Amino acid sequence: MVKINIVGDFYSYKINGITFSNELQQQINIADLNVINFEGPISVNSKKAIRKSGPNIDQDADVPVFLKEHGFKLFSLANNHSMDYGGQALDATINCLNEDCIVGAGLWHEAYKIKIFEIRGKKIGFLAITQFEFGVLDDIAFCENKKGAAWMGHPCIDKLIVDSKQQCDYLIVLPHAGLEYFTQPLPELRTLYHHFIDMGADAVIAGHPHVPQPWEVYNRKPIAYSLGNFFFDEECDKPLWNIGLMATLSLDEGEVCLHIQPLHFDTGTRFVDFINDTKINLRLSEDLDIFSNQSAYIETVYRHCLSMQAYYDMLFEMSGYNKLSIKRCLGFIKRKLLRKTTFVDDSHFINSLRCEPHRWVLSRIYELKDRNC
Numbered sequence: 001m002v003k004i005n006i007v008g009d010f011y012s013y014k015i016n017g018i019t020f021s022n023e024l025q026q027q028i029n030i031a032d033l034n035v036i037n038f039e040g041p042i043s044v045n046s047k048k049a050i051r052k053s054g055p056n057i058d059q060d061a062d063v064p065v066f067l068k069e070h071g072f073k074l075f076s077l078a079n080n081h082s083m084d085y086g087g088q089a090l091d092a093t094i095n096c097l098n099e100d101c102i103v104g105a106g107l108w109h110e111a112y113k114i115k116i117f118e119i120r121g122k123k124i125g126f127l128a129i130t131q132f133e134f135g136v137l138d139d140i141a142f143c144e145n146k147k148g149a150a151w152m153g154h155p156c157i158d159k160l161i162v163d164s165k166q167q168c169d170y171l172i173v174l175p176h177a178g179l180e181y182f183t184q185p186l187p188e189l190r191t192l193y194h195h196f197i198d199m200g201a202d203a204v205i206a207g208h209p210h211v212p213q214p215w216e217v218y219n220r221k222p223i224a225y226s227l228g229n230f231f232f233d234e235e236c237d238k239p240l241w242n243i244g245l246m247a248t249l250s251l252d253e254g255e256v257c258l259h260i261q262p263l264h265f266d267t268g269t270r271f272v273d274f275i276n277d278t279k280i281n282l283r284l285s286e287d288l289d290i291f292s293n294q295s296a297y298i299e300t301v302y303r304h305c306l307s308m309q310a311y312y313d314m315l316f317e318m319s320g321y322n323k324l325s326i327k328r329c330l331g332f333i334k335r336k337l338l339r340k341t342t343f344v345d346d347s348h349f350i351n352s353l354r355c356e357p358h359r360w361v362l363s364r365i366y367e368l369k370d371r372n373c
Contacts, residue, residue, distance in 0.1 A: 001252040008227030011039040021273035028071040040081040041089035052134035053351035056084040078104025078128035083135025087147040104128025111150040125168035131177035165200035185225035211240040214291035222258035
C-alpha cells in the first residue's frame with residue numbers, strides 16, 4: 001500500500017519560527033510522499049511585479065529548504081501567484097526546489113507534463129493545473145518560449161489525462177481553482193472534476209479558495225474540492241481561514257481511499273497542528289450536509305453569487321465600465337492623492353471575465369436578475 005499526504009496552500013514571507021506539532025510531523029514522516037501547493041515564488045533581488053488582478057506575493061528564499069527538511073517532496077506551482085514576479089522569480093523558485101520536485105509550471109512542455117514517482121513498485125503520476133489567471137500558458141503559438149502555469153481549461157488537458165494514465169498506475173490531478181472564502185465548490189467545477197475522473201484520473205485533490213470545501217467519492221474515485229490553507233503568513237478575519245485539510249490517499253490494488261484530517265495554523269505562534277474542535281467539526285459537517293443535499297447546495301451557491309454582485313459592481317466601476325457618481329469619483333481622487341489607494345486598472349475587469357469561477361458567478365448573477373425582471 002502507498003500512502004500520500006496532500007496539503008493546501010503554503011505561503012510565508014518569513015520562515016523563522018514556523019513549527020509543526022509532533023503528531024503532524026509524524027504523519028508526514030510515515031507517508032511515502034508529501035505534496036504541497038507552493039503559493040508564490042521565492043523572493044529575488046531584482047524583482048518586478050507583473051500587472052495582474054489581486055496581490056503580488058513572494059516567499060522567503062529559505063522556504064524550500066524548510067519544507068524539504070520537514071518531509072515535502074512534491075511542490076505544485078500551478079497557481080495564481082507563481083508568476084507574480086515574472087519568469088526570473090519562477091526560475092529561481094524552480095532552481096531552488098529542484099526540477100524533479102515541481103509540477104505545473106515552467107516552459108510549455110514542462111508545465112503541461114505529469115510528474116511520475118515510482119513508489120513500492122507503482123508508478124504514480126501528478127498533473128497540476130490552475131484556473132485562468134495572469135501567468136497561465138493558454139496558447140502555444142504565443143507561449144511556447146514563455147514561462148507560466150498549466151491552465152485547466154486548455155483543450156489539451158483531456159488528451160493529457162488519457163495519455164498520462166497510460167504511463168502510470170495511478171494518476172492524481174491537482175487543480176487550483178474556485179471562489180475564495182466560499183465553502184462550497186461551484187457546480188461547474190464539480191462537473192469538471194467529475195470529467196477528469198471520467199477521463200482516467202484516480203483522484204482529484206484541489207485548492208485555492210483558502211478555506212476547506214467538501215469532498216466526495218465519484219465513480220469510486222475521491223475528489224476533494226479545496227484543502228484550504230496549510231500555512232498562510234497573513235492575518236485574515238474570514239471564517240475558516242486558519243483551517244486546512246490534510247488529504248491522505250491510500251493506494252492499493254487499483255483502489256484509492258481518501259482520509260481527511262482538519263488542520264489549524266496560527267500566524268501569531270506560527271504553529272501548525274491537527275485540530276479536533278467541536279465547533280470546527282460541526283461547521284465542516286454542516287458544509288458536507290449542504291453539499292450532499294442538491295436543493296440546499298444550489299440555493300447556497302445562488303445566494304453566495306448574489307452576495308458578490310456589489311463586489312463586481314465596484315470592480316467594474318473602478319475600471320471605468322460603469323458610470324461613477326461625482327461624489328465617488330472625488331472620493332477615489334482624494335484617496336489617491338493621500339496615497340491611501342490606487343486606481344484599479346482593467347486587469348480586474350479582464351480577470352472577472354476570463355477567470356472561469358468569476359465568469360460563472362457573473363453569468364449566474366445576470367441569469368437571476370433576468371428571472372426577476
